[in-house]
Amino acid sequence: MRRTMKFAAAGAAAALALGACAPAADEAAGGGGGGEESDVAVEVGMITSITGPLAAYGATYQQGFEAGLDYATDGTGEIEGVDLEIEWVDDQGNPDTAVQQARTMIGEGTDVIAGSAASGVAVAVAEQAAQNETLFLSGPAATDALTGVNDQTFRSGRQTIQDVSTAATFLEDVDGAKIVVFGQDNAFGQGNVSSVEAVLGAEGAEVEPILVPEDATEFTPFAQQILSAEADMVFVAWAGATTGAMWEALSQQQVLEDTTVVTGLADRASYQAYGPGSGDIQFLNHYFPGATDNEASQAMDSFLDENGYEPDLFTVDGFVAAQMLVHAIEEGQGDTPAMIDALEGWTFDSVKGELTVRPEDHALIQPMFQVKLVDQDGEWVPELIETADAEAVAPPVAGE
Secondary structure (H helix, E strand, O other): EEEEEOHHHHHHHHHHOOOHOOOOOOHHHOHHHHHOOOOOOEEEEEEEEEOOOOHHHHHHHHHHHHHHHHHHHHOOOOOOOOOEEEEEEEEEHHHHHHHHHHHHHHHHOOOOOOOOOOOHHHHHHHHHHHHOEEEEEOOOOOHHHHHOOOOOEEEOOHHHHHHHHHHOOOOOOOOOOOOEHHHHHHHHHHHHHHHHHHHHHHOEEEEEEEOOOOOOOOOOHHHHHHHHHOOHHHHEEEOOOOOOHHHHHHOOOHHHHHHEEEEOOOOOHOOOHHHHHHHHHHEEEEEOOOOOOOOOHHHHHHHHOOOOOOOOOOHHHHHHHHHHHHHHHHHHHHOOHHHHHHHOOOOOEEEOOEEEEOOOOOOOOOOOOEEEEEEEOEEEEEEEEEEEEEOOOOOOOOOO
16 A cells, blocks of 8 residues: 655645654655555545634644544554545635635545534535535534535534533433523524524423623623523533633622533633633533543554644544544445445444444434543643443434
């Protein structure tokens, strides 16, 4: 096998980030295959955020992908009998840019597209995959719209409904519970209200939204409104510059002490952002460093450490993408229908534990985590409370 790695000009940062992982020049020229001709050539286009607002997510995805490729190929980075070419390009988080990149790559013979960190990008690229009958392995993008969207699209991360279902595990009984969704009055906040209503409302919960104008800077009245609601759980969906002030208001008004407050634990950079009440918040989580201890997680951590990186929220999405890619190519040899057949229903062990690609709609069935932050030498660090069973937090089958 001859494996080559290419980086588009717009993705120069990725070349620097992954330089330690790229093959040596003689290997790229065919040294790794002993000079023998490969049976089949497979081109893979990795379209992800290398710059832009989600650049940090794109970076950890790339690092995880390299670790996963190393693991899935027993340390060789090679697939027997396959001439594998991987090219990374920067979509900058822009759907229009990603669509143009996908069209160009597919037109030049690319067999597989992977990598989307932004939901808008993922939806746009999924459409291109269907139109051109190209396998698409989406990355950290969490939009539920990808599940079941077409035969060609799979995902290597979790989706929003799995987050919401994990939040429900903090309740003894969803049926009859009152849930306040506290967020900003924008698409993000409204989307979370819709998801909670669709998932937990369907299970008998009473859902009350408390949405705050985006330009608000004083959150005490809203904290008092939450207390007055006397909810069984408060689901917080918040992003942006006012995050710290919002959490401070909830802490000062004793919302965190008197109510079960649940929110998502994001990447390492967020751990210190929840203020003095951090220990009173319940966190749902896709992945955090140390969440699991198995063969795959140990291999990932070892690879990252050797290359000067640290595991983070979306490192596992890259790792899983590499496992899926290798399995699809080994079984399908670059033929799209054959690669789809190989992935549908596939159960495999990864960093988070056992994962299954649901054949009906390509949802990735996976465990999730309950987490708390604990004070360790003056810094907040995550600690596992409980692992949520994969089937218990699985999304409903799309279209049913």
